Amino acid sequence: MLVLEDLRFAYPEQVESYAFTMEARASEITAISGTSGSGKSTLLDLIGGFAVASDGSLSLDGEDLLPLPPEGRPLSLLLQSESLFEHLTVARNVALGLPNADRKAKQQIGEALEQVGLEGLEDRRAAALSGGQKQRVALARTLLRDKRLLLLDEPFSALDEETRAATRQLVRSLTRQQNWITILVSHNADDVRALADRHYVIRDKRLEQIPVEPIARSS
Numbered sequence: 001m002l003v004l005e006d007l008r009f010a011y012p013e014q015v016e017s018y019a020f021t022m023e024a025r026a027s028e029i030t031a032i033s034g035t036s037g038s039g040k041s042t043l044l045d046l047i048g049g050f051a052v053a054s055d056g057s058l059s060l061d062g063e064d065l066l067p068l069p070p071e072g073r074p075l076s077l078l079l080q081s082e083s084l085f086e087h088l089t090v091a092r093n094v095a096l097g098l099p100n101a102d103r104k105a106k107q108q109i110g111e112a113l114e115q116v117g118l119e120g121l122e123d124r125r126a127a128a129l130s131g132g133q134k135q136r137v138a139l140a141r142t143l144l145r146d147k148r149l150l151l152l153d154e155p156f157s158a159l160d161e162e163t164r165a166a167t168r169q170l171v172r173s174l175t176r177q178q179n180w181i182t183i184l185v186s187h188n189a190d191d192v193r194a195l196a197d198r199h200y201v202i203r204d205k206r207l208e209q210i211p212v213e214p215i216a217r218s219s
């Protein structure tokens, strides 16, 4: 479980600090929404270690994350437009960050691509993929990195409706299957309704938990 307790942060010119308190559980998708400028990216930056909290606590399964640098935190980040290396193949993109591209890695890459429905596309250049396929490559990479936490920042916003629904479904099933703690930042109500197991809204620099609409589990 990821736990934030009164995690505090302020940009230099801000008088009042953000003070974030929330819980996110394994196998669940915790959605964060809020108006533009409410602090959603700031929250992800704090969890990722790109912003340094001035007070409060941040722990993962009881381990204090605050002393860890960003690269030492057990998390993957998936953004709106996934930054693949366009000139590299799908397999090379998935392999980025893996220790060695040995035979075992090759097999793992093949398996991960199969899990995200891209089997057989190892040798295609990323530039020749659709937006939805690129997000799948990014998810395959996330699978291989095998981190506890998955942070998603508006990951579906560049996708058409059909691809969006399929990619949502994939995120949900991977979260369950891999036991990830998935945090979804989105101001798209449909994404939140379709995916959220719990839902927080940022208001006045605080996180407020609100009920999840019943449709969440059926779509």
Ligand SMILES: Nc1ncnc2c1ncn2[C@@H]1O[C@H](COP(=O)(O)OP(=O)(O)OP(=O)(O)O)[C@@H](O)[C@H]1O
Residues within 6 Å of the ligand: 011, 012, 034, 035, 036, 037, 038, 039, 040, 041, 042, 043
């Ligand atoms: N580096 C920075 N220095 C100073 N102020 C910042 C900085 N980054 C963000 N802010 C301010 O902090 C507030 C929260 O920004 P943040 O990007 O976290 O909001 P957000 O909810 O992610 O917005 P959006 O939905 O538009 O992406 C905004 O008022 C923003 O202008």
